[in-house]
Amino acid sequence: MSFGPTELSVNITGLEPDHEYTFTISARNGLGEGPVTEHTEKTLPLGPNPPSSVRLQSRNTYSLTFSWDDATCEGLDGCSSITGYSYKLVQASDINGRGKLGIVSDTTVTIDDLLPCTDYDFYVAATSDEGFTGPYSEAVLAQTAMIESTVSLLSVVVTDVGQTHLSFSWTESKCSERNGDIVRYSYELSGTNNVTRGETSDSSVTINNLTPYVMYSFRIAAVNSAGQGPFTEAIVSQTEEDVPPAPTGLHASNTDTKAITIQWLEPDPPHGVIIRYHIQYWMTSESMSTAMSAMNNGPTFTLSGLQPNDEYAFRVQAETSAGRGDWSTTVTAVAKEGLPSLPVELRISPAENSITLMWNTPINPNGIINEYTIDYQALRKGFDPGFISTDKYTTKNSTHCCRWNPSA
Template sequence: SWESQMVDNNQLTTISELTPHTIYTIRVQAFTSVGPGPLSAPVLVKTQQGVPSQPSNLITTDVGETSVSLQWSKPSHSGENIVSYELYWNDTYAKEKHHRRIPISESYTLSGLYPNTLYYIWLAARSQRGEGATTPPIPVRTKQYVPGAPPQNVSGVAEGPTSIRVSWEPPPAERSNGRIVYYKLHVVEASRSDSEAAEVKLNGTSFVVDELKRWTEYRIWVLAGTSVGDGPPSYPITVRTHEDVPGDPQDVKVQSINSTAIHVQWKPPVEKERNGIIRGYHIHVQETKEEGKSLLNEPMRFDVLDGAAL
């Protein structure tokens, strides 16, 4: 259909908002107060090729932990042939703008992204005359992933002969890769393998491990998890429970030396009942009747350190 443009008494005008790379037919007509005269002979003109218009319908078709699949429609006015697309994105984690030139297509998978991170993505087409208009940015958040770092500052302190309190801090926020929903605490005697460790699943960042063996070294480590799964374990720490009173000495033997002295000999408590470092012994002596049933006096106590009675 024809479109017209009114021009003052002039011999020059500019017609704008035409479609690039398109042939137009131009005819001019003069008019007076009475009315218009005849049309001039037609003149054909072709507009120049310009930069492409913006692509349309930019959407995500799949979102993963570290990648986003995109799809779009080519520009409605491309001018010259499109030679590439210019893809731009920035992220709310690194606070950086990125750019990648991609081949002619109407889909692309952007990879190498951070998990659980909000990105803004936009696109422009490029022809030989330059880059065209960009699409409006679209927001995309990548999926959560397992934590990329272990809990920090894991520490343990014995609270008694059978318990250890373990404390830690969450992984660094920038490496959590999602919301931390649990921790797993592992405890095993230092002399045993990791595969024998007991596991406790927790929500908090401290826990008292009880029902442990007295005066025993334990190896302890912690890991964090998101809804996707477990992250890496922390470096193990070693903590020893406190000492406790020992079990009874073994194989006690007594031999009379003379009328006023006896020789007493014994072995330490069995190893699993020593419950610490044996620092000495108390020897209790009390006189009894011949039958061995009645006690005749108050007991006497001798302390033995380094093999000598005090």
């Protein structure tokens, strides 16, 4: 056999087990072949046959027990008896074939410190009294038992945010850390005053019918056939702003003769940041189409420049960055009455036995005039220079005139 100048090794196959062979090696250059090196080496004898009926005996969460029938040296030269067994256990997903190795003298072995719910390949080979180990048996696939999932869900993220919904997705940890096949997920979404719970078999979920502009916390746990594992750390997200509900509790908090002050409660929940309030008001004696508008930043408003006893209707609307919400219910309020000013344009018409007084309504009635009061007293008599009267009289009238009869 000849080889190139850079080939410094060779594997000679097709030899017989337990045979002695002589090898010679020489180098050749341009002048010819050099001296020969001779070496004698013996091939190894065949090891024992592989054990038969290799089987899984028992399993639990962290260990596997295997057993097999005795191996034999039948038909093998250089193999007198079996003294032990070599085994290896390799995680089925390990493409590098790394695993646990060991030697036992019996036909059974328990291998500990394994991962839960994980597939393993088991191999076993027999060793002869001469110290030779035969080929491994065919692989036996076995799986450790499950426990409650302790899977760590990685990269739980918010994928979509709306005014009334939130969407989340997640990825699982690697298979060897799941402690079993995941059959579903349990989740919790906690808001201000409530908790939404549910289950899904997908790796994402959208939760609807939420309240706008509320901070929610979301967490999820994996479930396998043995039960539910721990929840992840919560991830926090806030729904988007929406138009606000109508303000509540609208009422007149203060009135005087020239102003009415109203107050109300902020919408709860507000569905966002209230940036302003819109107020509409109109006199109840007129239609709402005549309503005037105003704006205010806080939950109070004063309408001034009124006349006493004026009655106004009010309603309020809140606004966020998403727009205006609904109007509140309408309330009415009346400016307080004040004392009327003097009746004007007093006119007097005397007769022999009476005096008629007439006048016009006060310029500032400051309310509804219910009646007029007239006080009168005789001061003197034309035929009696010494007349002194201490009597005074009062009469009330709801009209703009009054007749006084001195003889009455």
